[in-house]
Amino acid sequence: MYKVTKLTIKWCEMYIDSIKLYPSDFLIKSKHDKMHASGFREKTAEMCKNNANTRGYYGGSFTGINTNRAAATVSEEVKPLLKDNWLDKINKLCERHTVIAQNLVALVLACTLRPLAIMSLPGKKNKDDKIYASGHAISSGLIGFGFSTIVMYPLGKAAAKSRQNVTEVAVAPLLDKDIEGQFKQQEAVIKNLKNQFGGETYDELIENIKNNSQNVEDDLEKINLYKTYKKQLKSLDDLKKIHGVETIEDLIRSIKAKYNINELKDLENVELFKRFKELYNVKDLTKLEQSHAFKMTTKALDMAPDVFIFGIAKAMLTVALIPPILKYGFGVEKKKSAPQPQQNSDAAAVHTQTVSTMPRPEISKFAGGLK
Amino acid sequence: MNVTLQTNNFNGYNRNLKSNIRNNNMNHTPSFTAGIGDVPQKSKLLKPATNVFDKFTTWLSKNYTDKLYTSWLAKKLAGQAEKLDSVVDVMAILGSVVISGMYMTQTLRNKDLDEDRRKTLAINQGLTFIMATLGSVTIDKSLDKWWEKQTEKYAVSRTGDAKLPERIKAINDKAIKRAEEELGKPLSEFTKKEKKKHLKLTNTLKYVEDNLENADLEVKLKGMGVLKKLIIFGTVYRFLSPVAVTPLANMIGNSLVAKKDKPEKTA
Known part of the structure; x- marks a missing residue:
């Protein structure tokens, strides 16, 4: 042995x-x-x-x-995190920081395709003009992306926090109740429905209920309720993480302290939420988060500063960055009176919205239009 | 008989052997965390900086975004935004309107140019904008179906559910059948209004929202929709428009004004 x-x-x-x-x-x-x-x-x-x-x-x-x-x-939540590939990351960026993604697309175009196209265009224009146009494109791409990232990233984070308030108010009414217990009840109800009517997905189940059930509306309402619970349970987990607490009691305490209220139901009377309710025309604050108007409006407002306000600042910075790019990128110093080629001036139009108050002579030259 | 005490202490490892045995025997399998434990954690070195950033964004959210979301502007937008399917393309067009508008005003005010030329240029700029916008909207619409297929494939790869497209198709087929029964005519004869009213088709995102509890995938699929619009509008406004549309707009502008002496060259 x-x-x-x-x-x-x-x-x-x-x-x-x-x-x-x-x-x-x-x-x-x-x-x-x-x-x-x-x-x-x-x-x-x-x-x-x-x-x-x-x-x-x-x-x-x-x-x-x-x-x-x-x-x-490895928990089920961590798995997709570990597996995220570049497309996942880009998609998330597009959804969460749309403006930054937009400028990233512009950066890729302005720094690769546009200089290539400008340089390879046949034409009478001399080489210097083309180089200047390419320099302008690269400069606008870099400034657009850099500026947007620096300015819009904090704004994006702030917007996410504001939305978090809305999630809080949506979940708050359920906190006093035994949300997990209720969810289990809901789960049992759905299981019964699935057994009764059959169907792998909710769509199939709903279809079967519509065809076979005697109380179609009641049964459909049960599914809705279950889905709402499930979503709120998920947001509850997120909220716990954000507030840095582990139990529901602590979360309630934390929310109360945040809004300086004694009871959770007083959230309805917080000035901010009153305005939200009125403005987005929702009866119930719990519905605000899912409101289409709210989603669309906030997204538009998140993008607005970059589109309407920072354009001018970007234009000025773009022009300022052209000489160093020309010098270090192409090895040429800008001539004093470099004529602007046609594409360039229109390319510039997209980025350098020239305002009459702008003091720089180069800008008025761009704006001066097509040569 | 000589008896020697076996101290067996030749090797340095032996000194810790007892504890080593405990740790190295097969009954003891410490949990393995490499790869999972190495998921990047928040840097402690940067903690003061991230704390400041966190406070700053909280301040911003309280004093900027909260106020913006409840401002008169939001009120005005809320009424309009409800009708929209997507904001990204609208914002891209609006941005272009602002930029082109400013550019046109600037041209019209430019005293260095004579009046006719100013007009020609302003018309060119306007035309460039219109053509670029029409072009990007057309391209965007024409790629809808193809992109939806790509999104489906993407969702399949992320969920590992190869039957996903079939399920979506089955739901849509039923919806079409129901709509056809309601209106009493085949789908091909539906008008646009009827389609909008009676036919509610499911796409990948809606299917995932309705049937799968996967918030992470929802974000990714929403991002996928945004990505398409960003690429199309970005390419047209920032690449095609300055490189290709401008010369075309110049030609049209010139013929519109029909000046005898050509004020500008086309590319």
């Missing part, structure tokens, strides 16, 4: 590279201490049977056993 065990261990060693770091007498010592314990022997034999397990001999390295265990510990 002893020999067999020893042989087994030797065989195992072929698969273990990390064991080399350990003294050779470790195995022998292990044998003395542990080998006669039956549990240990069984484990050893079992490990040698399984290739993946064999590698797990030294717990703590990147091993089969442990990887499996680790995989089991």
